[in-house]
Amino acid sequence: MHRFANPARFLRLAKVILPWSNAVAALCLGAGLYFALLGSPADYQQGESVRIMYVHVPSAWMGMFCYVAMAVFSAMALIWKHPLADLLAKATAPVGAAFTFLCLLTGSLWGKPMWGTWWAWDARLTSMLILLFLYFGYMALVNAFDDPERGHKAAAILALVGAVNVPVIKWSVDWWNTLHQPASVVKMGGPAIDSSMLVPLLLMAVGFKAYWISILILRGRAEIAAQKVRIIRMAQIHAAAQGE
Numbered sequence: 719m720h721r722f723a724n725p726a727r728f729l730r731l732a733k734v735i736l737p738w739s740n741a742v743a744a745l746c747l748g749a750g751l752y753f754a755l756l757g758s759p760a761d762y763q764q765g766e767s768v769r770i771m772y773v774h775v776p777s778a779w780m781g782m783f784c785y786v787a788m789a790v791f792s793a794m795a796l797i798w799k800h801p802l803a804d805l806l807a808k809a810t811a812p813v814g815a816a817f818t819f820l821c822l823l824t825g826s827l828w829g830k831p832m833w834g835t836w837w838a839w840d841a842r843l844t845s846m847l848i849l850l851f852l853y854f855g856y857m858a859l860v861n862a863f864d865d866p867e868r869g870h871k872a873a874a875i876l877a878l879v880g881a882v883n884v885p886v887i888k889w890s891v892d893w894w895n896t897l898h899q900p901a902s903v904v905k906m907g908g909p910a911i912d913s914s915m916l917v918p919l920l921l922m923a924v925g926f927k928a929y930w931i932s933i934l935i936l937r938g939r940a941e942i943a944a945q946k947v948r949i950i951r952m953a954q955i956h957a958a959a960q961g962e
Contacts, residue, residue: 725801725802725942728802728938728942729939729942732935732938732939735931735935736932736935736936739928739929739931739932739935740928740932742924742925742928743925743926743928743929743931743932744925745925746921746922746924746925746928747921747922747925747926747929748925749918749921750772750918750919750921750922750924750925751772751918751922752918753914753917753918753921754769754772754918754919754922755769757914757917757918758772758914758915758918759914759915764831764832767828767831767832770824770827770828771828771915771919772918772919772922773820773824773922774821774824774825774828775919775923776919776922776923776925776926777817777818777820777821777824777926778817778818778821778825778846778887779923779926780814780817780923780926780927780930781814781817781818781821781846781849781850782849782884782887782888783814783927783930784810784811784813784814784817784818784930785814785849785852785853785877785880785881785883785884786881786884787807787810787814788807788810788811788814788856788877789877789878789880789881791803791804791806791807791810792804792807792873792874792875792877792878793874793878795807795870795871795874796871796874796875796878802938802942804870804874805938805941805942805945806934806938806941807870807873807874807877808860808870808873808937808941809933809934809937809938809940809941810930810934810937811853811856811857811860812853812857812937813930813933813934813937814853815850815853815854815857817926817930818846818849818850818853819850821846822843822846822847822850825843825846841890842887842890845883845886845887845890846887848883849880849883849884849887852876852877852880852883855876855880856873856876856877856880857873859872859873859876860872860873866945866948
């Protein structure tokens with residue numbers, strides 16, 4: 719990973735990847751929504767409301783994936799002092815928070831007709847809400863100090879500590895009696911849902927992943943530019959202070 723620690727090398731690589739990630743995101747999301755709305759059947763129990771699944775489930779996957787990515791970037795920054803890791807972790811946090819919020823919102827819309835309530839203190843719902851708060855805490859902490867390095871370090875520690883919540887979300891349906899059904903896509907013996915539902919679900923998941931890559935590149939570019947501006951300003955302030 720240190721090969722890409724140089725901002726100039728990262729920017730060159732990002733320039734190559736960005737058009738492809740944009741294209742994959744557009745194609746997969748477009749195809750996924752088409753098959754989700756027109757190609758997949760209504761559920762025999764849930765009716766048309768099952769179509770919320772095609773946004774809800776990939777959003778939940780991405781909420782957890784982005785947090786793991788943020789924790790990995792934070793570990794790289796703390797252990798190996800990777801110069802871009804902190805910036806990429808900071809760039810990932812708002813995207814992960816947005817996916818987590820979308821998961822909770824669509825889950826609430828889906829839960830009302832199915833469970834008869836907008837919200838229940840279900841183990842998976844509660845742990846997913848905690849994940850959203852962890853994202854908010856990270857974003858608040860990384861900007862809470864005048865010294866960016868102190869903010870990044872404190873936020874990185876929070877990201878690593880909060881990572882314990884990810885396996886809780888994943889295995890909550892197995893550890894506790896929850897309203898959510900057990901895993902039906904990633905499980906021993908293969909997926910337990912029909913291909914007419916699995917295909918749009920996976921297309922949406924790939925589209926969301928490609929979207930994250932695009933946003934990560936764009937926000938990473940912005941963070942690198944902002945860091946350059948801070949360095950220039952600090953140099954100007956230092957030069958002015960010496961001149962006095």
